[in-house]
Amino acid sequence: MLYIVGVGVAEGYLTERAIRLIKEAEVVYGSKRAVELAKKHIRGEIRVMTSFGENIYREIENEAKDKRVVVLSTGDPMVSGLGRFLKGEIEPGISSVQLALARLKLDLTDVVIVDSHARESYEEIKKALKIRRKVLVLADRNFDLKKIDEIDEKVKIIVLENLGLDNEKISDEITSDRTIVYLELI
Amino acid sequence: MLYIVGVGVAEGYLTERAIRLIKEAEVVYGSKRAVELAKKHIRGEIRVMTSFGENIYREIENEAKDKRVVVLSTGDPMVSGLGRFLKGEIEPGISSVQLALARLKLDLTDVVIVDSHARESYEEIKKALKIRRKVLVLADRNFDLKKIDEIDEKVKIIVLENLGLDNEKISDEITSDRTIVYLELI
Numbered sequence: 001m002l003y004i005v006g007v008g009v010a011e012g013y014l015t016e017r018a019i020r021l022i023k024e025a026e027v028v029y030g031s032k033r034a035v036e037l038a039k040k041h042i043r044g045e046i047r048v049m050t051s052f053g054e055n056i057y058r059e060i061e062n063e064a065k066d067k068r069v070v071v072l073s074t075g076d077p078m079v080s081g082l083g084r085f086l087k088g089e090i091e092p093g094i095s096s097v098q099l100a101l102a103r104l105k106l107d108l109t110d111v112v113i114v115d116s117h118a119r120e121s122y123e124e125i126k127k128a129l130k131i132r133r134k135v136l137v138l139a140d141r142n143f144d145l146k147k148i149d150e151i152d153e154k155v156k157i158i159v160l161e162n163l164g165l166d167n168e169k170i171s172d173e174i175t176s177d178r179t180i181v182y183l184e185l186i
Numbered sequence: 187m188l189y190i191v192g193v194g195v196a197e198g199y200l201t202e203r204a205i206r207l208i209k210e211a212e213v214v215y216g217s218k219r220a221v222e223l224a225k226k227h228i229r230g231e232i233r234v235m236t237s238f239g240e241n242i243y244r245e246i247e248n249e250a251k252d253k254r255v256v257v258l259s260t261g262d263p264m265v266s267g268l269g270r271f272l273k274g275e276i277e278p279g280i281s282s283v284q285l286a287l288a289r290l291k292l293d294l295t296d297v298v299i300v301d302s303h304a305r306e307s308y309e310e311i312k313k314a315l316k317i318r319r320k321v322l323v324l325a326d327r328n329f330d331l332k333k334i335d336e337i338d339e340k341v342k343i344i345v346l347e348n349l350g351l352d353n354e355k356i357s358d359e360i361t362s363d364r365t366i367v368y369l370e371l372i
Contacts, residue, residue, distance in 0.1 A: 016198045098264065
């Protein structure tokens with residue numbers, strides 16, 4: 001059996017169900033960070049993933065045919081996560097998007113979430129602002145806030161970084177790769 | 187101090203942080219269902235909420251001035267939840283939206299979430315389908331699937347009900363008030 005388990009965005013966000021799945025696993029895959037967040041509950045073999053891609057995903061699926069395998073995903077496997085790439089059961093976790101909504105006191109049904117990791121997202125953001133006026137962008141250092149200034153209408157910008165961590169920061173500039181940018185047409 | 191704490195959508199979805207906040211609370215407010223999901227961790231006074239509204243919210247905020255008060259919210263307080271209405275710290279929880287994404291193997295950044303509880307949402311849904319082609323609607327028995335058929339283009343419909351519960355069901359008709367409708371332009 002293969003389970004893709006969200007470990008949450010930081011320490012303390014594991015759910016009771018996620019903890020049980022991690023404890024019962026014979027083999028646990030995950031990035032260094034994901035493994036750290038789950039470590040105290042892991043009893044099986046730990047395999048730290050240093051690269052990601054189709055070959056590795058197929059190998060894991062094969063191994064899961066006769067073993068109980070868990071792949072850890074930081075945050076939620078279905079929020080810009082590993083869930084799409086692996087055939088297995090998904091166990092949700094608390095994502096950085098949820099922390100951003102909590103800090104901004106904003107409901108998920110009032111925004112559009114855009115993923116700008118490793119791709120151009122400015123056109124998508126413009127369209128999203130048109131229908132909802134409020135957008136959360138999953139961003140990193142490559143995201144160019146100047147392109148937002150080129151939008152015709154006035155846009156309020158709030159940058160939320162390292163959500164849930166000790167160095168959590170809310171400002172108007174991007175300084176890290178763990179960044180969520182809040183945009184609102186005003 | 188006032189904390190609005192997500193208890194998740196069903197048994198087993200409480201996070202370690204949520205459990206700690208619930209244990210430390212002197213007074214715990216929540217709907218019958220939310221209290222049930224948190225009960226084994228509650229040590230303070232339980233106040234089951236049977237009505238909701240501005241007056242009650244202000245009373246709770248007053249009480250929280252000199253007590254440690256938790257208001258429980260099923261799912262996540264920022265997903266069609268109580269978080270918007272109360273001045274306090276938000277602790278996220280696993281929402282039915284996350285379970286729907288997990289079942290459909292769909293990433294949050296590929297959909298728009300629309301709340302159709304207690305309001306007309308068909309125009310909003312049409313707009314959302316235009317920019318993303320994929321929409322999740324938080325719905326109940328009042329949601330009329332026939333209005334979706336009136337959309338010019340072909341729309342695939344999947345109805346997910348009672349997510350996370352023993353009577354979870356995936357079909358093409360709405361039979362309960364705990365319903366998420368997946369719509370996709372095809």
